[in-house]
Amino acid sequence: MSAAFPIAIVTNSVTPAPETWQALDALEEAFIASGTAVERIHAVDDATSYGRLTTDNSAVVYVVDPRALRGDDEAPMLALREFVRVVRGQNERLPIYLFGEQLTARRIPVDVLSEIEGVVNAHEDTPQFAARSIQREAANYLAKMAPPFFKALIHYADDGAYSWHSPGHSGGTAFLKSPVGTLFHNFFGENLLRSDVSSSVKELGQLLDHSGPVADSEVRASETFRADHLFFVTNGTSTSNKIVWNSCVGAGDVVLVDRNCHKSILHSLMLTGAVPIYLQPTRNRAGIIGPIPRSEFDPAEIRRRIEAHPFIEDGDATPRILTLTQSTYDGILYDADEIKRTLDGHVTALHFDEAWVPHAAFHELYAGMHAVDDRRERTTDSLVYATQSTHKLLAGLSQASQILVQDSETRHLDRDIFNESYLMHTSTSPQYAIIASCDVSAEMMRGVGGRALVEDALTEALEFRRAISRIGRELPEGDWWFDVWGPESALSDGALQREDWLLRPGDDWHGFDGSVDDGFTMLDPLKVTLTTPGLSVNGEFADRGIPGPVLAKYLAEHGIVVEKIGLYSLFVLFTIGVTKGRWNTLIAELHRFKRAYDQNAGLRLVMPRFVAEHPEYRGRRLRDLCDEMHAAYREHDFANLSTDIYLDDPEMTMLPADAWAAMIDGEVEHVPIAELAGRTTAVLLTPYPPGIPLVVPGERVSELIVEYLRVESLLVDEFPGFSGDTHGLASDGTRTVACIRE
Numbered sequence: 001m002s003a004a005f006p007i008a009i010v011t012n013s014v015t016p017a018p019e020t021w022q023a024l025d026a027l028e029e030a031f032i033a034s035g036t037a038v039e040r041i042h043a044v045d046d047a048t049s050y051g052r053l054t055t056d057n058s059a060v061v062y063v064v065d066p067r068a069l070r071g072d073d074e075a076p077m078l079a080l081r082e083f084v085r086v087v088r089g090q091n092e093r094l095p096i097y098l099f100g101e102q103l104t105a106r107r108i109p110v111d112v113l114s115e116i117e118g119v120v121n122a123h124e125d126t127p128q129f130a131a132r133s134i135q136r137e138a139a140n141y142l143a144k145m146a147p148p149f150f151k152a153l154i155h156y157a158d159d160g161a162y163s164w165h166s167p168g169h170s171g172g173t174a175f176l177k178s179p180v181g182t183l184f185h186n187f188f189g190e191n192l193l194r195s196d197v198s199s200s201v202k203e204l205g206q207l208l209d210h211s212g213p214v215a216d217s218e219v220r221a222s223e224t225f226r227a228d229h230l231f232f233v234t235n236g237t238s239t240s241n242k243i244v245w246n247s248c249v250g251a252g253d254v255v256l257v258d259r260n261c262h263k264s265i266l267h268s269l270m271l272t273g274a275v276p277i278y279l280q281p282t283r284n285r286a287g288i289i290g291p292i293p294r295s296e297f298d299p300a301e302i303r304r305r306i307e308a309h310p311f312i313e314d315g316d317a318t319p320r321i322l323t324l325t326q327s328t329y330d331g332i333l334y335d336a337d338e339i340k341r342t343l344d345g346h347v348t349a350l351h352f353d354e355a356w357v358p359h360a361a362f363h364e365l366y367a368g369m370h371a372v373d374d375r376r377e378r379t380t381d382s383l384v385y386a387t388q389s390t391h392k393l394l395a396g397l398s399q400a401s402q403i404l405v406q407d408s409e410t411r412h413l414d415r416d417i418f419n420e421s422y423l424m425h426t427s428t429s430p431q432y433a434i435i436a437s438c439d440v441s442a443e444m445m446r447g448v449g450g451r452a453l454v455e456d457a458l459t460e461a462l463e464f465r466r467a468i469s470r471i472g473r474e475l476p477e478g479d480w481w482f483d484v485w486g487p488e489s490a491l492s493d494g495a496l497q498r499e500d501w502l503l504r505p506g507d508d509w510h511g512f513d514g515s516v517d518d519g520f521t522m523l524d525p526l527k528v529t530l531t532t533p534g535l536s537v538n539g540e541f542a543d544r545g546i547p548g549p550v551l552a553k554y555l556a557e558h559g560i561v562v563e564k565i566g567l568y569s570l571f572v573l574f575t576i577g578v579t580k581g582r583w584n585t586l587i588a589e590l591h592r593f594k595r596a597y598d599q600n601a602g603l604r605l606v607m608p609r610f611v612a613e614h615p616e617y618r619g620r621r622l623r624d625l626c627d628e629m630h631a632a633y634r635e636h637d638f639a640n641l642s643t644d645i646y647l648d649d650p651e652m653t654m655l656p657a658d659a660w661a662a663m664i665d666g667e668v669e670h671v672p673i674a675e676l677a678g679r680t681t682a683v684l685l686t687p688y689p690p691g692i693p694l695v696v697p698g699e700r701v702s703e704l705i706v707e708y709l710r711v712e713s714l715l716v717d718e719f720p721g722f723s724g725d726t727h728g729l730a731s732d733g734t735r736t737v738a739c740i741r742e
């Protein structure tokens with residue numbers, strides 16, 4: 001393992017005596033003679049290369065310029081301090097050694113001395129002796145790197161035991177008995193297959209009962225994420241949500257649900273038989289989801305709605321759970337502390353679906369804006385849950401997710417009941433590589449490393465936003481460019497400040513009119529909505545426009561795939577994996593798109609693959625296509641329509657679970673779109689984009705939704721390949737919807 005982690009020797013702008021260079025060469029030879037790889041790094045004085053040292057070396061030897069200790073030149077000492085500061089800002093454990101002439105503790109400033117492992121005096125210590133002690137520390141460092149479960153898994157895979165248990169591929173050997181299997185084996189590699197084991201391997205512990213190394217890792221991650229309990233989940237936050245719900249919601253229970261929630265929450269409604277009361281978020285006319293207003297969380301208002309609800313007999317019922325999408329799909333975060341204070345004792349469990357914010361605990365920008373944090377005040381009564389997709393913003397493999405729980409002052413999680421629900425939804429054969437990625441992605445966030453990673457992503461997101469805005473300002477008057485949705489105040493130079501990102505009622509950038517409460521919500525800078533010309537946040541169409549789907553197709557053709565597409569926007573995520581290269585490539589591609597648009601280039605030239613799939617576009621041009629699509633959106637007022645369908649409250653005629661039962665009983669019929677108004681749907685209808693369910697089983701379809709579906713199908717016919725579609729329509733292409741038989 002250590003071969004992949006060489007010892008780095010850093011010689012920055014150093015002018016030592018020739019004897020010192022010889023001593024350094026001798027040290028390097030001593031390392032190599034005992035099998036340790038060495039990497040020499042010269043003349044790098046920048047934080048990026050220091051930062052890299054912290055990820056792929058097992059120790060660093062920093063060669064100190066003799067002038068730094070003489071005190072006649074400040075620069076070398078400043079360079080040394082900067083080096084130590086940058087390395088320690090990202091990694092508190094990497095062994096750092098100073099190497100030089102006459103290095104004594106007295107001559108090295110205390111702030112540097114307290115951060116390093118040791119010093120090597122060029123002419124006093126023998127190279128072999130110095131090398132051995134550095135190697136010992138390096139080995140120690142590497143040995144402590146892996147968290148418990150991952151460490152046990154590495155050990156198991158290295159050990160090479162023959163297995164007689166499932167999976168049947170037996171550590172990968174089954175694949176090697178077939179040519180296509182060998183192809184698979186070669187592609188994924190030995191380690192993935194050797195570590196793909198069944199839960200009967202004792203030494204790895206059990207995910208299902210949270211024992212052994214898995215449990216040790218979960219406890220460690222709970223400290224890292226500042227929770228009282230943390231459970232790894234290997235089937236996504238879709239499953240985490242169902243586990244939470246099934247552990248605290250029963251048939252007939254009253255529940256409070258964010259109307260713009262993920263499907264898995266609506267599936268939980270169908271599974272549990274609960275009675276939902278929806279909290280309605282606002283939207284701007286560009287289709288961006290805003291916050292649920294503060295007034296919707298008022299306990300008196302909630303009580304009034306319970307009492308008025310036709311499906312609830314007991315007006316005194318306490319809602320079992322509130323599920324809130326934190327952040328919304330467009331990156332709006334709520335003041336979680338305030339919601340916890342307001343609803344404490346009025347709802348049994350407060351559940352924040354934090355699929356998009358597993359990073360929030362690691363940066364002060366988000367303090368109080370996420371659910372679980374043992375540094376903040378606890379609730380007195382209600383339990384607090386957060387479900388997080390580690391695979392979305394952190395470094396988990398797909399499906400890596402986790403459930404965080406914070407006990408209240410008076411109520412503690414019943415782990416036995418909770419785990420029964422966990423077992424209902426968890427495979428008895430969890431995928432160990434996913435568990436290991438839960439473990440490792442948590443470990444990456446531990447200590448100073450977590451903050452550094454989030455800070456880095458925030459810096460890149462801010463620079464991207466500023467770059468887009470600067471390019472816009474530098475273009476000649478009257479020319480067009482893209483924009484980013486977000487506060488203007490954050491675009492001038494200066495540090496990242498929380499103040500800038502809070503939504504204020506008077507601001508006009510967000511387009512949420514008067515429905516924004518002061519300081520109750522903020523935009524997460526990492527969630528970037530890139531807007532194209534054509535539509536204002538108030539829903540006004542410009543003369544010309546560039547529909548988001550056209551830009552998205554163009555970008556996809558050039559290797560850039562975005563997270564979500566709006567009518568005049570694209571959504572890009574700045575995760576902890578973002579690099580300067582990645583977002584600069586996006587900007588370069590936007591420039592190229594602009595040039596192609598301005599020249600009205602042939603589609604066949606700029607999107608050859610798309611045109612090959614859709615020959616009907618042969619001979620057509622980019623700007624013409626944008627104009628036609630823009631005209632169609634405008635003619636049908638599609639932007640307002642796509643927003644309004646989400647704002648009217650559909651009437652619930654039966655519980656979601658009862659509608660599903662009717663579906664199973666065959667009490668449904670397939671109704672064409674034109675006859676849909678007033679009918680009760682038995683399925684979820686979810687338009688893509690944005691992929692947020694519109695009607696829930698058991699609700700009546702409104703005239704407006706019928707109009708939307710009608711226009712959508714016109715657009716699908718007119719612009720094949722570009723328009724989205726609605727999930728829930730029959731899969732046989734008839735564009736019918738399963739409705740409850742009347």
Ligand SMILES: *Cc1c(COP(=O)(O)O)cnc(C)c1O
Pocket residue numbers: 235236237238239241261262264325353355356389399400401
């Ligand atoms: C993606 C998502 C989920 C589901 O997460 P997976 O890990 O994909 O199963 C749940 N809730 C929200 C808000 C999401 O965006």
